[in-house]
Amino acid sequence: MANRPRHSLVTGANRGLGLALATALLQRGDRVVATARHPGKATALNTLTGQYPGRLHVLPLDVASVKSRDQLAHELPLVLEDDSLDLIVNNAGVLHSGERWGKLHQDILEDSLRVNAVGPLLLVQAIEKLIADHATVANISTQMASLSTRSEFRSPSYSMSKAAQNMATVQLALALRSRGIKVVALNPGWVRTDMGGAGGELAPEEAAAGLLQVIDGVRDQDSGHFLDWRGQPVAW
Template sequence: MDRRHCLVTGANRGLGLEFVRQLLARRHHVVATCRHPGKATALNTLAGEYPGRLHVLPLDVAEPRSHAELARELALVTDGEKLDLLVNNAGVLRGSERFGHVQPADLEASFRTNAMGPFLLVQTLASQIADGGTVANISSEVGSIALRQEFRTPSYAIGKAAQNMATSLLAQALESRRIKVVALHPGWVQTDMGGEQAALTAQESVAGLLQVIDHLDEDDSGGFLDWQGQTLPW
């Protein structure tokens, strides 16, 4: 498999960390970002095991100023090479919300992290993404308007629905450069967010997601797919 340059956000745990592991196993070069690299013990351990192929950089996806700082650092650690894959994985979920008690701060945090952040990050890094590359926005079926049948996690659902629109708009903005932009539902995964009762391990989910990414073509750009490649309704 050709070596590629990849960037993963929210890479200190869960799906993000597993993306890093599996991309490294494929012999790719990986830039892993998180808010507090000094506290990312597992990532820093991996960086020691893969010198020169894993770089851990700070990024708060909800803060646009952090995007510009990442762009500057990225050019240094990739030696000017373009990104073949950007995985927008960082997200936030506020659980246990009840109608009548949903807090403005939770809605705002979800929008900034789950929708605004990924959109603005791609906009900032666009010139550093290779023509024909891929942007994978880790979304959720919870953000599907068509599939909603109950009042559940409204801040998260609204943020992910907005992220899905961002995916569609980015796909159109980057179409001329053949950059594929997709929204991907990882399934119900055993992470801090998904809980121990979830159906999939992080390893299973990421392996499936990478297979989907591997087989994307330009017609898939702007689409909403799950970890098995099935199309989901908006």
């Protein structure tokens, strides 16, 4: 469809980097589906709905839940109105802090895997029909997922689950290649959010701007790659 506005979906868009990404996408003219676990409490997103009438839809999604992913797949066609998605940003993520060697918990490890790795992979599978050919899927990863550069014992559940997400990126890139859908893992840098803390190097708006520039530049040959917010390759 010529010159139609792009349609983008961002998960975990009620705060932090996800909110900054959804805001930046609206500012550039996209139609946006923003997901939140509790839309009724997503005050900032609901304010944006008023600022961009008809261009922002807020839908519920707990990315770790099969039922919630299926519900989103059911509700999405109603808001897309025969359109399809040009960009999916798997942004929702969790970092369980305070893990100590000798006191690691199975439930923390499993929750991290469900939210950070299993969820994004199965979400894309659940909504594949609604993704346009030649679209882009951006999985928000982290430097802490890099197996070859990790040099300290810290947050193993987060590092392991994001490393698994990186493999999900590679697998998705292969699964969707025949449709020209590009799938990348993106390290957003150290961002001042609830997760990144006040000491982060980048404001969420700066990280979002960088990531969207990288996403816009993703070519077929970049699919399955791990890049940072400046477009530089990150070592697996």
